[in-house]
Amino acid sequence: MSLKVEGISKKFGSNLIIDNYDFEVTPEQITIVLGESGSGKTTLLRMINNLEKVDQGSISIDGVLLVEDGVYKSSNDVKAYQHKIGLVFQDYQLFPNLSVLENLLLAPLSNQMGSREELIVKAKELLNQMGLPDKELMKPRQLSGGQKQRVSIARAMMMNPSILCFDEPTSALDEQTVAKVADLILQLQAQGMMILIITHDRTLVELLGSRAQVIESTSFLN
Known part of the structure; x- marks a missing residue:
């Protein structure tokens, strides 16, 4: 069980944001993409959640493909993919x-x-x-x-979902609430949920400790 991102690239005009990038999320560790605003981490999250199109590359969850070599799958395949992913928005987006x-x-x-x-x-x-x-x-x-x-x-x-994605989950929270959110994320991961977190908050990274693997968004162009 995993989310696989293989060889993805994304440009906005002449600005290359992500270049031929690979990574994988598994249940064994929480995956954190760490970086400041404008570093490409939100673009990565949006592509994984099919809110932004890749220019090239492949994305799949548990073997169900969203896009392969830059070509998006049929609407039924995309729907099956999207049923496997949950997104917790930065601004919650509750009705x-x-x-x-x-x-x-x-x-x-x-x-x-x-x-x-x-x-x-x-x-x-x-x-x-x-x-x-x-x-x-x-x-x-x-x-x-x-x-x-x-x-x-x-x-x-x-x-x-097979995987929960968090977009800046602690950006508007006080220190005590950040600790509670970190505890909840650790509980979900212990239950076997794959977790992907996009954040700039190094305090959250410290709270998640050894249960997390950290990817610096500066690596997107390496």
Whole structure:
């Protein structure tokens, strides 16, 4: 089980961002791509999540290809790939008009991943795992930043992904909440979830310790 990125390249105009780059994410370690703004790490994450197209190269999860040698697969193959990946956005992207529970149910109901009753049971289990058993009827505006982060993680996990990707998961959080998020990420990795984190936060890297492999975004052009 792994995410494989092979020989990918990306240019914006004449500006080469990533050049013939390879890396792999496995369940054995948390993978952290570390770098400052403008270093290409967000572009890499967007390509992995099919939000940005590669110029060349291949990306696959558990052998399911998104793109091979720069050619994107059929819509059915792309859908199968996207079902294997969950993205926790930097700004959470929770629907403000929906309750926490409704935010968790929306995507799996749309994808017919179970009955409403079955999915409600799963959502409540995930909220309990996230330490939010009493927040299901609240709206996002009633939550702290750390609570929104955990709801966003639970929402991604409702789709049963093979890998969870985090985009700057601690950028708006205080030191105590960063430590809680790090503990939660360690728990998810211990349960066998593949984890990919894009960050500039070296404190988070230190908190994740030996369980993480760190890739410097400066290596994208080497």
